């Protein structure tokens with residue numbers, strides 16, 4: 001090829017490339033991207049859509065709450081060693097620093113055909129891409145009488161951090177000495193596998209210091225402790241002997257609000273003074289209502305390369321609402337990681353670039369066993385092209401050898417880092 005030809009062909013190729021990227025850039029800049037839910041998944045996605053698009057994508061976050069309250073560390077508020085303000089962060093950095101438009105409202109319906117969402121305030125917004133990260137819904141009907149007991153204020157879940165977290169601590173604080181705090185755990189999968197066992201530790205820690213005749217009853221529908229089992233059991237034996245009683249294979253089927261009595265599939269009834277009943281869980285209500293929950297009507301199947309729902313095009317679902325890959329926990333850390341993969345894929349798709357074919361995710365979950373000592377579980381998940389799912393990387397991650405105060409420092413470091421990463 002002579003020099004003239006080479007320059008001519010190169011110029012044509014560059015011209016095409018410039019035209020293509022110009023068009024693609026326009027697609028990215030024109031697209032309306034709505035993020036529904038400002039929790040661990042949604043807030044991170046909104047911020048990273050702006051970062052990965054060099055602040056050019058139009059991103060609107062819809063969230064009913066005025067500020068973000070973290071479920072991680074909320075068990076310390078239930079146990080009384082920390083306050084709710086210590087786990088609350090504002091949303092305004094997302095708009096001030098990153099240019100995300102925030103609407104304080106909730107989405108009442110999504111029309112995947114017209115590609116619009118309706119807000120509780122009555123407004124309708126169009127979207128080209130929607131990210132849905134509404135967390136979990138508590139299936140109150142899975143325990144007979146639970147909805148009524150909740151309405152009467154007899155039972156609380158505090159499984160979405162906020163006013164119920166504070167109210168549950170108040171119930172614990174006003175429980176008679178000699179009373180029983182019962183926490184029930186549904187069959188997995190549910191939000192945060194180690195969360196209920198950590199909560200039992202926090203409640204026991206409070207009782208050990210304030211109401212020494214009282215106890216915690218863990219009523220677990222599962223065969224055994226679902227996360228960090230050996231570590232929790234050792235702590236219960238060494239730090240909370242005579243305070244925590246663990247009953248596996250105890251599936252609560254009904255509650256009588258008047259007598260505070262729990263009924264089970266097989267075992268005899270049990271009465272308790274404070275009832276913290278965690279029912280079965282499903283994808284957040286808006287995801288189920290939109291028909292996205294195509295795994296047993298409970299969880300949302302997604303394409304793990306871009307987190308697009310397999311039920312509806314251009315709706316990407318993150319966090320606790322999805323049907324997880326094997327050994328992938330429903331955690332805030334995971335939701336944050338889903339968000340980055342989805343945000344990168346959406347920016348790539350709208351820019352005409354290839355989507356990363358081999359994403360890698362990590363997870364760490366810390367559990368406080370008292371106010372200071374912590375244990376962790378960690379894992380690394382690599383996308384497997386042949387099986388189209390994430391697989392745990394052999395030899396990755398691991399567990400703490402024992403609780404330690406050093407891990408307590410790491411746990412607070414993790415929390416401040418992830419809040420800054422998602423919201424700062």
Ligand SMILES: Cc1cc2nc3c(=O)[nH]c(=O)nc-3n(C[C@H](O)[C@H](O)[C@H](O)COP(=O)(O)OP(=O)(O)OC[C@H]3O[C@@H](n4cnc5c(N)ncnc54)[C@H](O)[C@@H]3O)c2cc1C
Pocket residue numbers: 036037038039040041042062063064065070071072073074075105106107108133134135136158159160161191192195196199284285286318319320321330331332333334335364365366367
């Ligand atoms: C006690 C406890 C301890 C935990 N500890 C840990 C831990 O140590 N580490 C860890 O990684 N994870 C932990 N988790 C799990 C973690 O909180 C969840 O996995 C995480 O919050 C999931 O993120 P998400 O975005 O799916 O949902 P969320 O963070 O719950 O966010 C959902 C958001 O969507 C909003 N929303 C819902 N519906 C609508 C709608 N229709 N319109 C607009 N907005 C809507 C909600 O208001 C909410 O802000 C814990 C959970 C609990 C309960």
